[in-house]
Amino acid sequence: MRAASDSAASVTGQQDPGVEGDRDGHGSGDVSAGSLGARRPGRDLCEIADLDLAETCALLSAARALIPLAAGDGPRRSDCLAGAQVLSLFAEPSTRTRLSFEVAARRLGAQVVDFQHDAASSAAKGETELDALRNLDAMGFDAIVVRDRRDGYPGWLCSQLRARVINAGDGAHEHPTQALLDALTILEAFDREPVPGAMTGLRVAICGDLRHGRVGRSNLRLLRTLGAELVIAGPGELAPATLAAEFEVELAPNLDAALEGAHVAMMLRIQRERLPASLQLPDDASYHSAWGLSERRLERLARGGVVLHPGPMNRGVEIADAVADGPRSRVLRQVTLGGAVRMAVLARACGVPLVQTIADTGATR
């Protein structure tokens, strides 16, 4: 298990053999998450700030139109990305995001190739990761979907590769497509249009481990942009006051207070893979008692309030079985809408206008 201070390091971190610019022999300079001037507007998606409000609404609108294709209950396939090649580069475990991108790309007619810079590749013969990726880039991939434990790594790749870069989760930094699919799920649940101010009057409680998680950060940025009222809650170091101050959101003293009147309870798992060894956490039963979403606690939500969880869930820890599988849960709907969001994001990365994507898929909304 890595310490949080390691995982939160930028890709210039000394701990990461083979990923520094100098070590790769390319002299990349400062590649931290805070120096992402290399991104190409309208194509790369490395963090929520890459989207302005108009583009956010256009993406959500396109994704909404693509839901039947994503859900498999409309047209089965489109050719609007026929001929496009997508490189899937997942260096951290994933079930939903990796497969969701892959299915989304295939349903739009694109081809997907997986790559792992591991012992089965020429890494075994001493090739650096960056050299490998530059060689793959020379094969003409249109887009690269990247998950990595290093904060800022996808943003740095934008300065190194011709292919457009989509961040599928980088360390504790951001997970922009998760936030987009969460937003789409909330808009659908409350019958709101994807327009500026769409979430005005909606209170969203984001609860659990915000400090070591990327989903919370991307959501705090995106949902605020759309007008939501935000409150965070979690045990001490997992939801620190500094984070609430950074994002200028309310910090609730406990879970019950956070849930009171909330329209959305977004539950986040403890990011155990990113916790410092020194951090003491209660056992699962104690955590659930204090910070887990139970059926009883659901009563605090506003009328019609819904439950989101990005997955993977730790049942009986941050969320009870009865809640995860209950009528207020939108957990599986998030996954379906995630496919639609990723179709829209892939089309944008490949330079296909969203309106054309919608028209080509036969979607009507």
Ligand code: CP
């Ligand atoms: N929500 C999410 O990122 O899930 P995976 O880690 O399974 O991709």
